[in-house]
Amino acid sequence: EPEVTQTPSHQVTQMGQEVILRCVPISNHLYFYWYRQILGQKVEFLVSFYNNEISEKSEIFDDQFSVERPDGSNFTLKIRSTKLEDSAMYFCASSEARGNKNTEAFFGQGTRLTVV
Amino acid sequence: DAKTTQPPSMDCAEGRAANLPCNHSTISGNEYVYWYRQIHSQGPQYIIHGLKNNETNEMASLIITEDRKSSTLILPHATLRDTAVYYCIVRVGSKNSGYALNFGKGTSLLVTP
Numbered sequence: 001e002p003e004v005t006q007t008p009s010h011q012v013t014q015m016g017q018e019v020i021l022r023c024v025p026i027s028n029h030l031y032f033y034w035y036r037q038i039l040g041q042k043v044e045f046l047v048s049f050y051n052n053e054i055s056e057k058s059e060i061f062d063d064q065f066s067v068e069r070p071d072g073s074n075f076t077l078k079i080r081s082t083k084l085e086d087s088a089m090y091f092c093a094s095s096e097a098r099g100n101k102n103t104e105a106f107f108g109q110g111t112r113l114t115v116v
Numbered sequence: 117d118a119k120t121t122q123p124p125s126m127d128c129a130e131g132r133a134a135n136l137p138c139n140h141s142t143i144s145g146n147e148y149v150y151w152y153r154q155i156h157s158q159g160p161q162y163i164i165h166g167l168k169n170n171e172t173n174e175m176a177s178l179i180i181t182e183d184r185k186s187s188t189l190i191l192p193h194a195t196l197r198d199t200a201v202y203y204c205i206v207r208v209g210s211k212n213s214g215y216a217l218n219f220g221k222g223t224s225l226l227v228t229p
Contacts, residue, residue, distance in 0.1 A: 004159075035160075035217075043160060043203075043219035056216055091159050104150065105217065107159030 002026045004108035006092050012114045013082055021077045021111045023092030032075045033093040033105060034067065036060070043091065049075065082115045089113075120204045125224045128198075134191040136223050138204030141185040146208055149180060150217070151189045153200040160203070160219070163189065194227045201225070 005024045013019050025032050034046040047057040049067055064086075066078045075094075079086055089112050093105040121139040128134040140149065150165040164171055164178045166187075171178045177190040191198055203222040 035219075037157070042221060043154070043217075045216040045218070048216065058216065089157060093159075104162040104165060106162060109159050110157070 002106075004092055004094055004106050006090075006108035006111050008111060009109070010112045010114070012116060015084060015115055016081050018078065018080050019082055019113060021079075021090050021092075021113070023075045023077075023108055024073050025075055025092065025094030026096075026106055027073070029094035029096045029106075031055075031095045031105075032067075032069070033095075034077045035091040035093065035107075036088040037091065037110075038085075038088045046077075079113075082113075084115050087113055087115045120206055120220060122202075122204050122220065122223045124221065125226070127226050127228060128191075128194045130196055130227055130229050131193055134194040134198065134225060134227070136189040136191075136202050136204075136225065137186065138189070139186045140204070140206045143184050143206050147206045148208070149178065149184075149187050150205045150207065151176070151178065152203045152205065152217070152219070153198075154203070154222075155197075155200040160217075163202075194225075196227050196229065199225060199227045 007022045032049040035043050037043045045058050047061045047067055048055045064080050068076050089110040091107050091110045093107045095103050095105040148165050148167050151163040152160045153163055154160045164173055164176050166178045166180055180187045201222040201224050203219050205217050
């Protein structure tokens with residue numbers, strides 16, 4: 001069964017450093033998303049991406065964050081100048097479009113980011 | 117998107133049906149009801165969704181009331197592996213919008229032997 005894959009599974013970085021989280025969405029999907037979950041809290045939407053541009057973003061997704069689809073398979077989340085409060089599990093998701101309807105999103109297993 | 121209300125926790129005996137309720141009294145006509153679950157900090161897993169009619173797939177059944185103000189997710193024969201947090205999410209299904217799923221606190225389902 002096709003799945004969304006994320007690398008690395010765990011990333012430790014020093015405060016102030018830049019990190020890039022990588023995702024390979026399901027191959028025929030057109031919509032891509034990033035969510036995060038701080039330990040013990042709910043899953044929060046960050047951004048959605050369609051047709052090579054951001055289609056929706058939350059208040060959390062400020063100038064510190066950026067997304068990119070550098071080639072036909074990868075979808076990345078870059079966090080500049082990481083802060084301690086960026087420590088969280090980051091989930092990538094993708095979905096396809098059937099007709100004029102968006103469909104269910106499939107999530108990867110996440111990257112646990114620890115900022116020290 | 118309409119808000120949802122779910123009980124914070126529920127128990128279910130293994131092999132029995134788990135019935136997870138969700139209230140969405142402010143749902144509008146073009147909003148779908150989606151159910152996801154999260155097993156112990158893994159990525160959320162899609163279960164089922166519906167608009168008006170009841171739906172069934174290999175994982176679960178979704179019963180939506182006629183006025184669409186509430187729904188019930190049914191796991192017909194719960195197993196220990198169904199222990200997870202279950203999220204009821206209401207949103208518009210539109211190609212031009214993002215897919216900003218609003219995960220609330222969900223219902224923590226514990227399946228016991």
